[in-house]
Amino acid sequence: MKNILGLLSIFLLLLSCNREDSIAPEPYDNPEIPLDIPAGFPSLNPAVEKNRPTKYGVELGEKLFHENKFSINNSISCASCHKRGSAFADNEVQAVGVYGRVSLRNTPPIQNLAFMKFYNWDGSKLRLENQPLVPIITHEEMNSSIVEVINKLAVDHVYRHLFMKAYGDDAITADRIYRSLAQYQYTLISANSKYDNVRRNEGETFTESEARGYQAFQTKCESCHSTELFTDQSFRNVGFPVNPSTEEAGRARVTGIPADLMSFRVPSLRNAEYTAPYGSFGQFSTLKAVLDYFDNGVLEADNLDPILKEQDNRIPMTEQEKQDIIAFIKTLSDEAFVGK
Amino acid sequence: MKTLTTYFALCIGLALFVSCNDKEDPVANSITLHFNNTFGDETIVLGDAISATATENTSAEGQIHHFSELKYVISNIRLIKADGGEFPYHINDLDKGATVVNHAKPQTLDYVLSNIPTGGYKQIKFGLGVKQDLNTLDEVRFPKFYSAAGENDTEMMWEWGAGYRFTKIEGFYDTDNKELSIHTGSTVEGEEGSYTQGVDAYRDIILDLNTNAVVGSTAPRIIIKADFDKLLSGKTNTITLTTGTGMGDNATPNIHTAAQMVTFVDNLGGDGTSDISGMFSIQSVED
Numbered sequence: 291m292k293n294i295l296g297l298l299s300i301f302l303l304l305l306s307c308n309r310e311d312s313i314a315p316e317p318y319d320n321p322e323i324p325l326d327i328p329a330g331f332p333s334l335n336p337a338v339e340k341n342r343p344t345k346y347g348v349e350l351g352e353k354l355f356h357e358n359k360f361s362i363n364n365s366i367s368c369a370s371c372h373k374r375g376s377a378f379a380d381n382e383v384q385a386v387g388v389y390g391r392v393s394l395r396n397t398p399p400i401q402n403l404a405f406m407k408f409y410n411w412d413g414s415k416l417r418l419e420n421q422p423l424v425p426i427i428t429h430e431e432m433n434s435s436i437v438e439v440i441n442k443l444a445v446d447h448v449y450r451h452l453f454m455k456a457y458g459d460d461a462i463t464a465d466r467i468y469r470s471l472a473q474y475q476y477t478l479i480s481a482n483s484k485y486d487n488v489r490r491n492e493g494e495t496f497t498e499s500e501a502r503g504y505q506a507f508q509t510k511c512e513s514c515h516s517t518e519l520f521t522d523q524s525f526r527n528v529g530f531p532v533n534p535s536t537e538e539a540g541r542a543r544v545t546g547i548p549a550d551l552m553s554f555r556v557p558s559l560r561n562a563e564y565t566a567p568y569g570s571f572g573q574f575s576t577l578k579a580v581l582d583y584f585d586n587g588v589l590e591a592d593n594l595d596p597i598l599k600e601q602d603n604r605i606p607m608t609e610q611e612k613q614d615i616i617a618f619i620k621t622l623s624d625e626a627f628v629g630k
Numbered sequence: 631m632k633t634l635t636t637y638f639a640l641c642i643g644l645a646l647f648v649s650c651n652d653k654e655d656p657v658a659n660s661i662t663l664h665f666n667n668t669f670g671d672e673t674i675v676l677g678d679a680i681s682a683t684a685t686e687n688t689s690a691e692g693q694i695h696h697f698s699e700l701k702y703v704i705s706n707i708r709l710i711k712a713d714g715g716e717f718p719y720h721i722n723d724l725d726k727g728a729t730v731v732n733h734a735k736p737q738t739l740d741y742v743l744s745n746i747p748t749g750g751y752k753q754i755k756f757g758l759g760v761k762q763d764l765n766t767l768d769e770v771r772f773p774k775f776y777s778a779a780g781e782n783d784t785e786m787m788w789e790w791g792a793g794y795r796f797t798k799i800e801g802f803y804d805t806d807n808k809e810l811s812i813h814t815g816s817t818v819e820g821e822e823g824s825y826t827q828g829v830d831a832y833r834d835i836i837l838d839l840n841t842n843a844v845v846g847s848t849a850p851r852i853i854i855k856a857d858f859d860k861l862l863s864g865k866t867n868t869i870t871l872t873t874g875t876g877m878g879d880n881a882t883p884n885i886h887t888a889a890q891m892v893t894f895v896d897n898l899g900g901d902g903t904s905d906i907s908g909m910f911s912i913q914s915v916e917d
Contacts, residue, residue, distance in 0.1 A: 420792065423792050
């Protein structure tokens with residue numbers, strides 16, 4: 291009888307419903323990378339806590355960031371528009387994707403994103419992990435699909451090995467791609483400019499022009515370009531020339547709130563020297579052109595920012611002040627960050 | 631040897647009992663949902679700007695208009711039994727339970743719900759659009775729906791929002807045939823019930839059937855009328871189309887955006903509170 295029961299139980303075990311292998315993941319050594327958070331920076335985006343950068347996650351993310359297989363014809367990667375030498379932006383008026391297709395907007399720089407609450411000029415995304423799918427599928431950008439991307443990566447042994455190191459097995463999943471790309475970008479922190487050096491009393495000092503520029507900046511610019519990120523992360527309509535595309539509505543495209551029409555996220559001014567042209571669709575070729583525009587007067591709008599409305603739709607500046615402000619803005623350039 | 635054979639037979643018998651899938655309710659038949667896209671009582675004929683055959687409609691504000699393209703997504707279908715019980719139809723599976731109705735493709739006007747339990751049904755609920763938790767363009771999870779939505783002639787992806795377009799209407803208005811282009815889709819971020827930003831363009835539709843749809847000996851057809859006269863002349867909003875780049879202009883520019891979109895969404899799918907049917911109504915239930 292004992293034998294029969296034994297036989298039966300073996301039989302029942304064999305008739306298991308779930309055929310998924312429940313082999314425990316291989317133990318793997320992939321330490322977290324501590325984020326070096328600069329003094330005075332705002333708090334991290336809460337998504338970072340759920341996706342802390344790891345040694346191999348970041349390594350994988352960096353490789354993916356430079357991977358042309360993300361585009362339909364293997365011609366462009368994230369790094370094609372987000373070039374390190376331009377603070378991970380580029381110098382096109384509007385971003386250029388596959389087959390030379392031109393996008394709606396100017397490429398935003400990728401720096402200090404771990405501290406941002408909103409992504410894209412209209413703040414459409416609140417978590418960096420949700421962003422990569424957008425360029426992958428957009429007609430004017432990579433024009434591909436995540437399954438296409440996964441299939442291309444899956445035949446590459448190097449990637450299988452990297453996914454194994456980062457996640458413990460070699461499964462290439464959409465989620466892991468998004469998480470790795472975000473991890474890499476979280477590590478792109480820029481806080482080693484001359485301004486930072488001066489502020490931290492590390493030996494450098496402002497020139498007279500830079501010092502005057504900093505003074506002028508504090509009265510003319512800092513209401514919006516505040517905090518150590520040099521943006522208060524608000525959305526404002528500052529009366530810039532309007533994108534003629536019928537697709538553009540600024541922040542209102544996302545929120546549906548009329549008061550957000552043609553409002554855009556205040557850009558960080560860190561590394562602005564490297565990211566010309568300026569404006570949501572590259573309206574201004576130089577920093578001087580931006581300041582001239584503010585000085586001459588901006589476009590009227592019902593929802594024009596109150597700060598501008600109070601000053602007759604302009605920010606008056608003398609030519610000397612403009613020169614000085616630009617000199618100050620250039621102290622925000624982080625040469626090590628852009629690899630110069 | 632004989633005992634061993636007996637044990638073996640016993641084992642086989644046991645094995646037969648240990649079935650992996652629980653048997654579902656007895657199933658017999660199907661229900662076909664037919665979407666009749668109309669202006670009032672007249673089924674729409676699409677046409678280009680100068681078409682002589684396209685169905686013309688006049689809005690409450692007196693604007694003449696016709697369509698060249700008309701598409702929308704139906705998902706989250708639930709059938710309410712005569713006794714009040716609810717039969718959800720693959721509501722969490724876009725591949726099996728959602729469809730793109732494309733007026734230019736007659737085969738998409740009929741959506742067959744298969745393996746429906748026998749019995750009478752008194753009400754149907756469905757979504758115009760895709761619930762937020764499934765509205766992620768997850769090609770890995772729902773390759774069939776992703777492909778159907780993404781076909782070149784469909785373009786029901788809203789790339790920058792990383793979700794599906796819920797309705798896509800192209801056409802012409804006023805006597806000079808200005809373009810109208812009305813796209814709806816959600817831009818919300820966050821979890822359902824606590825969205826942190828954006829517009830939720832998904833609408834739940836509830837329609838009582840005028841006679842019970844009885845599944846069993848027959849496979850009923852439910853004719854659902856989608857009256858696109860409501861687009862401009864709805865229960866919630868009376869809309870005048872204007873072309874331009876201003877804040878109030880709605881015919882083409884901002885319609886790709888959320889700014890003017892909600893008024894159209896409420897007209898097409900109801901406002902979710904006082905109006906739970908929008909442009910939809912039950913035309914008939916056929917055995």
